[in-house]
Amino acid sequence: MQKLGYILLLSLLIFSCKNEKAKEPVVEKKDPMGTVLVEGAVLAGGKLMRIDSFPTKLVIPRTVDVWLPDGYSEEKKYAVLYMHDGQNLFDATKTWNKQEWKVDEIISDLIKKDTIRDVLVVAVWNNSDTRWQDYFPQKAFSYLSEKDSIMIVEDAKKNNFDTNLMADNYLKFLVEEVKPYIDNQYATLTDYKNTFVAGSSMGGLISMYAICEYPQVFGGAACVSTHWPGIMPSDNNPMPEAIFKYMQTNLPSPQTHKFYFDYGTETLDEYYPRYLDDVDKIFFSKGYDETNYMNLEFAGADHSEDSWNRRFDIPLIFLLGKNK
Numbered sequence: 001m002q003k004l005g006y007i008l009l010l011s012l013l014i015f016s017c018k019n020e021k022a023k024e025p026v027v028e029k030k031d032p033m034g035t036v037l038v039e040g041a042v043l044a045g046g047k048l049m050r051i052d053s054f055p056t057k058l059v060i061p062r063t064v065d066v067w068l069p070d071g072y073s074e075e076k077k078y079a080v081l082y083m084h085d086g087q088n089l090f091d092a093t094k095t096w097n098k099q100e101w102k103v104d105e106i107i108s109d110l111i112k113k114d115t116i117r118d119v120l121v122v123a124v125w126n127n128s129d130t131r132w133q134d135y136f137p138q139k140a141f142s143y144l145s146e147k148d149s150i151m152i153v154e155d156a157k158k159n160n161f162d163t164n165l166m167a168d169n170y171l172k173f174l175v176e177e178v179k180p181y182i183d184n185q186y187a188t189l190t191d192y193k194n195t196f197v198a199g200s201s202m203g204g205l206i207s208m209y210a211i212c213e214y215p216q217v218f219g220g221a222a223c224v225s226t227h228w229p230g231i232m233p234s235d236n237n238p239m240p241e242a243i244f245k246y247m248q249t250n251l252p253s254p255q256t257h258k259f260y261f262d263y264g265t266e267t268l269d270e271y272y273p274r275y276l277d278d279v280d281k282i283f284f285s286k287g288y289d290e291t292n293y294m295n296l297e298f299a300g301a302d303h304s305e306d307s308w309n310r311r312f313d314i315p316l317i318f319l320l321g322k323n324k
């Protein structure tokens with residue numbers, strides 16, 4: 001097994017997205033929270049509202065964007081999709097790698113075609129310095145053997161890597177601070193059947209964790225290019241087994257919830273196909289089937305927003321489809 005301190009250090013470097021503040025002009029404040037309309041954002045549809053530093057007692061404050069579809073009206077009610085790594089979703093001219101999910105294009109098109117329900121998107125930006133700590137499923141760490149747990153923590157300390165996991169507080173931030181504000185400020189459907197969560201890579205892991213920890217809040221999760229290794233891929237990595245043990249114990253009922261997973265086969269995604277059978281086995285043993293569970297391969301797809309935006313319509317239709 002490769003030196004885990006080195007692995008953990010690299011994982012932070014690879015999975016931390018640069019948290020670059022956009023410098024768009026803004027209009028006057030919409031509410032006491034300090035929400036502003038983002039002017040100059042390159043959008044195919046809808047409009048983007050921004051809270052530059054969402055007040056919180058649970059995590060490091062961060063930007064929270066709210067994308068409202070064309071025709072948004074207080075006279076209607078909207079489902080809500082919470083998404084991680086929010087700075088990478090809408091405008092490639094402002095992202096660290098000049099790529100984006102194209103969330104506004106894809107959802108606008110699906111709504112226009114009457115394929116999915118009306119939905120708004122809450123885009124929670126990451127904090128690049130704590131992304132791994134925020135997104136790693138915290139309770140899964142307790143499923144490591146004592147030997148593996150001690151080794152990871154000690155190696156991390158030697159390499160000045162922080163293993164102070166914060167996913168539980170991050171989820172409380174979403175559920176106890178962000179969601180109440182969103183439901184009060186916008187015309188939302190507040191029940192779990194109309195509240196969803198999505199992300200990629202480590203964001204896929206935290207999306208799975210969110211629905212397991214808060215099944216009364218989230219009814220479905222889209223976990224794109226889920227980073228099952230948890231840290232940098234290596235031989236004899238104990239993290240996936242710990243994550244799977246957590247899932248085996250904590251998955252919500254297939255009668256009420258939906259999970260979407262996928263993976264590519266190139267760059268970092270090349271390490272994910274080996275976990276297909278393990279994930280399928282867990283879900284099928286819990287009674288999930290094709291109506292509430294998907295785990296798809298996209299041959300040739302790599303680990304990037306440009307790959308994810310080419311297939312993001314699939315989980316959206318699976319979770320929000322008019323006949324779903």
